[in-house]
Amino acid sequence: MPFSAHVLRVLIASPGDTTAERDAVTEALHGWNAARAEREQVVLLPRRWETNAVPRLGGSAQSVINDQLVDRADIVIALFDSRLGMATAAAVSGTAEEIERSHAAGKPVHVYFSTEPIPRDADLEQVHALRSFQEQLSKLGLLGTYASPEDLGHQVRQAIEGDLDLLGLGAVPRRPSGRERAVLRARYDSEREQYRDDRGAVRYRTRRERLVVTNAGEAAAHRVRVSVESLAGQGTPPRLYGDETPDIIPRSEFSWPLMGALGDGRAFAVVMRWNEGDDEFAETQHVSR
Incomplete structure (x- = not known):
């Protein structure tokens, strides 16, 4: 469509x-x-x-x-x-x-x-x-x-x-009229390490891969639960290391280490669930390396 x-x-x-x-x-x-x-x-x-x-x-x-x-x-x-x-x-x-x-x-x-x-x-x-x-x-x-x-x-x-x-681009969840909401957005992050190969040429390798979730909304997201799922044709997704369920206040972020190789261009689905008061919310986002 x-x-x-x-x-x-x-x-x-x-x-x-x-x-x-x-x-x-x-x-x-x-x-x-x-x-x-x-x-x-x-x-x-x-x-x-x-x-x-x-x-x-x-x-x-x-x-x-x-x-x-x-x-x-x-x-x-x-x-x-x-x-x-x-x-x-x-x-x-x-x-x-x-x-x-x-x-x-x-x-x-x-x-x-x-x-x-x-x-x-x-x-x-x-x-x-x-x-x-x-x-x-x-x-x-x-x-x-x-x-x-x-x-x-x-x-x-x-x-x-x-x-x-x-x-200021990118989709965000719609909010009910007149109510402040948390807006969670996920992204892949990593550090690149420089080294020299057997011929002395400078090369780079990826290390410390992480999944970062940012709260771009106006309300705190409580007990944030994150999981990753595979996408069709993208192979096995990485695994999150740790079972933290943090509170993420507005304009802040929290990250989880990723385990498992993730080839260039691979994508996976990130499912984020959280609470705001007595209400529970969920958002799914596709993230790529």
């Missing part, structure tokens, strides 16, 4: 040496849509210059991309491997211009740099220019790094979760 949803245009900005990474981000966004779009009433629409920009005369190529994609984007994901890209009239590269233009407009902008070994045939002038740009950009905020396209896709899905809160 059809459902109403907010559509967010997510621009994937990067030089031409990041095809695998761009594909990984696109797949991550489609994976989020499959697991979460209907529940959150949000659809993520990947936008890429090579597939979504329409050829048009009048102005530079970058100005056309700015008009058709950059200025219409709601979120920007920028990626760099070993190249900064070609300079434009307004910035050191087209991707740099897209980052600066979007940041100046107040949009969420996430920038990631590869930590994989530099290719033997890399343009060293481009590598140096990229490192200089990275150093300058670090003064504007926190930059991300990725060890592989798969690692990047995982990080992008986590970034999107934060953007939904920032933009």
